[in-house]
Amino acid sequence: xxxxxxxxxxxxxxxxxxxxxxxxxxxxxxxxxxxxxxxxxxxxxxxxxxxxxxxxxxxxxxxxxxxxxxxxxxxxxxxxxxxxxxxxxxxxxxxxxxxxxxxxxxxxxxxxxxxxxxxxxxxxxxxxxxxxxxxxxxxxxxxx
Amino acid sequence: xxxxxxxxxxxxxxxxxxxxxxxxxxxxxxxxxxxxxxxxxxxxxxxxxxxxxxxxxxxxxxxxxxxxxxxxxxxxxxxxxxxxxxxxxxxxxxxxxxxxxxxxxxxxxxxxxxxxxxxxxxxxxxxxxxxxxxx
Numbered sequence: 001x002x003x004x005x006x007x008x009x010x011x012x013x014x015x016x017x018x019x020x021x022x023x024x025x026x027x028x029x030x031x032x033x034x035x036x037x038x039x040x041x042x043x044x045x046x047x048x049x050x051x052x053x054x055x056x057x058x059x060x061x062x063x064x065x066x067x068x069x070x071x072x073x074x075x076x077x078x079x080x081x082x083x084x085x086x087x088x089x090x091x092x093x094x095x096x097x098x099x100x101x102x103x104x105x106x107x108x109x110x111x112x113x114x115x116x117x118x119x120x121x122x123x124x125x126x127x128x129x130x131x132x133x134x135x136x137x138x139x140x141x142x143x144x
Numbered sequence: 145x146x147x148x149x150x151x152x153x154x155x156x157x158x159x160x161x162x163x164x165x166x167x168x169x170x171x172x173x174x175x176x177x178x179x180x181x182x183x184x185x186x187x188x189x190x191x192x193x194x195x196x197x198x199x200x201x202x203x204x205x206x207x208x209x210x211x212x213x214x215x216x217x218x219x220x221x222x223x224x225x226x227x228x229x230x231x232x233x234x235x236x237x238x239x240x241x242x243x244x245x246x247x248x249x250x251x252x253x254x255x256x257x258x259x260x261x262x263x264x265x266x267x268x269x270x271x272x273x274x275x276x277x278x279x
């Protein structure tokens with residue numbers, strides 16, 4: 001069960017290594033930047049559905065676009081910059097703005113008509129039920 | 145000019161390491177922060193995804209403004225995690241307020257996982273226009 005799952009989300013050994021490196025650096029720094037590429041995503045699955053969550057704080061849900069083609073999940077959107085107004089001095093600018101797009105490969109094909117997306121406190125959660133066609137089918141064995 | 149202003153205005157403790165440790169077994173992150181300064185106030189904007197107003201503590205003690213937010217760590221039940229890009233944890237960051245910040249005029253608002261702190265300046269610290277009269 002373990003290997004097919006990992007391969008299913010576009011397993012890249014180097015990206016895993018970089019992530020590990022960041023995690024280790026973070027341990028020694030004490031503080032670190034939360035997450036990986038923007039937006040950070042988590043993917044869960046079981047036999048019947050996949051749940052993808054993404055950290056997209058400050059993004060208007062109307063500026064988010066979720067698409068699923070076969071087994072590839074794509075999240076696109078735009079984080080609009082703050083409008084500080086006239087005569088404002090910017091002392092610190094760590095937050096990133098602009099357009100983003102990120103895709104992950106899901107462990108199986110999903111039924112995008114039944115997908116549900118929710119946005120709460122800056123976190124987008126998309127539940128994607130498995131498509132009937134991709135579900136494993138048990139073949140009855142008849143004895144003769 | 146802006147470098148000098150920063151010294152007097154708001155200083156962050158992101159680079160000082162974990163001076164204070166939390167007893168919860170959760171990772172601690174410094175939220176990405178923007179700081180803007182207007183004539184009459186400072187605006188501190190922090191990204192805190194997964195935090196709502198009920199799980200956010202903001203305290204001011206001896207001129208140090210500390211924000212502490214607990215991200216919602218509920219995970220889908222009966223699912224197996226197959227890719228992890230982020231870990232829900234605790235957002236913590238402290239800011240030293242300069243003499244020009246008015247402790248009575250601090251307003252905090254959180255929406256869509258973004259915290260906005262508006263810190264008013266004291267009357268004294270605001271720039272004043274001197275009227276010129278002709279005789």
